[in-house]
Amino acid sequence: MFLHELKLFNFKNYAEANLRFSEQLNCFLGNNGSGKTNLLDAMHYLSFTKSAVNPADAQNVKLGESQFMIKGGFTLGGKAREVVCSFQVGQKKTIREDGVDYTKFSDHVGKYPVVLIAPQDIELIWDGSEVRRKFFDSFLSQIDHRYLEDLIVYTTHLKQRNSALKLFAERGRADLDLLESYNQKIVPAAKSIHARRREFLSDFVPVFIKHYRNFSNTGDEQMNIEYRSDLDDSEFEELLKKNLTRDLATQRTNAGIHRDEFLFLLNDNEVKRYGSQGQQKSFLIALKLAEFQAVAENKKFKPLLLLDDIFDKLDDRRIHKMLEFVAEGMFGQVFLTDARPDRCKEILKAVNLKAGLVNIENGKFTYPS
Ligand SMILES: Nc1ncnc2c1ncn2[C@@H]1O[C@H](COP(=O)(O)OP(=O)(O)OP(=O)(O)O)[C@@H](O)[C@H]1O
Numbered sequence: 001m002f003l004h005e006l007k008l009f010n011f012k013n014y015a016e017a018n019l020r021f022s023e024q025l026n027c028f029l030g031n032n033g034s035g036k037t038n039l040l041d042a043m044h045y046l047s048f049t050k051s052a053v054n055p056a057d058a059q060n061v062k063l064g065e066s067q068f069m070i071k072g073g074f075t076l077g078g079k080a081r082e083v084v085c086s087f088q089v090g091q092k093k094t095i096r097e098d099g100v101d102y103t104k105f106s107d108h109v110g111k112y113p114v115v116l117i118a119p120q121d122i123e124l125i126w127d128g129s130e131v132r133r134k135f136f137d138s139f140l141s142q143i144d145h146r147y148l149e150d151l152i153v154y155t156t157h158l159k160q161r162n163s164a165l166k167l168f169a170e171r172g173r174a175d176l177d178l179l180e181s182y183n184q185k186i187v188p189a190a191k192s193i194h195a196r197r198r199e200f201l202s203d204f205v206p207v208f209i210k211h212y213r214n215f216s217n218t219g220d221e222q223m224n225i226e227y228r229s230d231l232d233d234s235e236f237e238e239l240l241k242k243n244l245t246r247d248l249a250t251q252r253t254n255a256g257i258h259r260d261e262f263l264f265l266l267n268d269n270e271v272k273r274y275g276s277q278g279q280q281k282s283f284l285i286a287l288k289l290a291e292f293q294a295v296a297e298n299k300k301f302k303p304l305l306l307l308d309d310i311f312d313k314l315d316d317r318r319i320h321k322m323l324e325f326v327a328e329g330m331f332g333q334v335f336l337t338d339a340r341p342d343r344c345k346e347i348l349k350a351v352n353l354k355a356g357l358v359n360i361e362n363g364k365f366t367y368p369s
């Protein structure tokens with residue numbers, strides 16, 4: 001899969017933009033705030049139907065304007081495809097492929113996969129379990145359509161169940177039949193998600209460990225990802241029954257796959273507490289490389305790789321390693337950003353890598369040779 005052309009209209013800092021890309025490496029160069037990450041985010045929109053940075057569509061409309069449009073010209077399976085994402089404030093967002101609107105966005109997710117490596121990845125290590133669940137959910141959604149559908153059913157009905165619990169407390173009266181109707185929706189979805197998460201992790205972890213060993217040059221530390229769920233040792237129906245009084249008192253659902261943990265471990269301790277900065281960085285890169293491999297194997301083609309600001313975040317040895325991977329053809333089409341054009345050009349020269357360079361200044365593009 002390749003993205004040949006990107007057109008933007010009133011998206012973030014761009015009034016209008018029109019870019020064409022190389023099928024190998026593309027570098028966006030420009031000062032801080034010039035709009036490099038915004039271009040990667042536009043690609044993320046075309047893939048996931050949403051921003052990787054700001055989940056509120058309205059805030060991605062150029063300030064003072066009322067709508068944005070992102071148009072991507074792709075080649076997929078040897079055919080030219082056009083994907084358009086548009087949003088108008090106060091209206092529903094639309095996603096269109098070759099002129100046809102999707103009725104369900106979930107049908108689009110996974111068709112044009114991307115893997116993003118970005119500064120905010122560190123949140124995966126530092127923040128609470130929700131961020132890690134979201135990472136695996138969005139990753140699994142790209143490769144397993146059923147998983148995404150189950151997740152939508154679970155999330156929607158869990159939200160309704162929690163609202164009902166709040167309402168019962170306000171009214172001083174519980175409608176147990178209504179709760180049971182939500183249970184009947186969330187139980188099968190939760191069981192399927194739980195089974196998929198467990199099965200997926202058992203395949204994913206060895207790949208992740210292989211990439212970690214390959215990417216870090218450190219000794220014999222054992223990195224691992226462990227999955228824990230309320231559903232590991234109990235039937236979900238039983239848990240819901242057992243927790244009924246507590247759910248009513250706390251006005252929320254106290255057990256379920258929305259509480260699942262993906263633990264990032266170094267020698268059985270949390271990477272967050274025990275990992276050095278270098279180990280944490282290598283952990284994140286290995287996680288993303290393993291994601292890239294899993295998506296590529298599942299799709300039988302390579303996803304776009306978006307590398308946001310990696311030169312600032314990695315040391316020289318890791319940067320060279322990454323670019324060696326690019327040079328060896330481990331990835332397909334790659335987009336990277338750097339605020340320091342000279343550094344970027346030097347690194348590319350050092351690994352003898354040719355790239356399509358785009359200079360960005362005040363929302364305008366120039367193409368240095
Ligand atoms: N909705 C919006 N309307 C107009 N401008 C916006 C909007 N959202 C973000 N911006 C602008 O986009 C710019 C940030 O763009 P971006 O994050 O792509 O920069 P960058 O080139 O990646 O910078 P850095 O090198 O610091 O990462 C900021 O100047 C910000 O004000």
Ligand SMILES: [Mg+2]
Pocket residue numbers: 036037038308309337
């Ligand atoms: Mg940026």
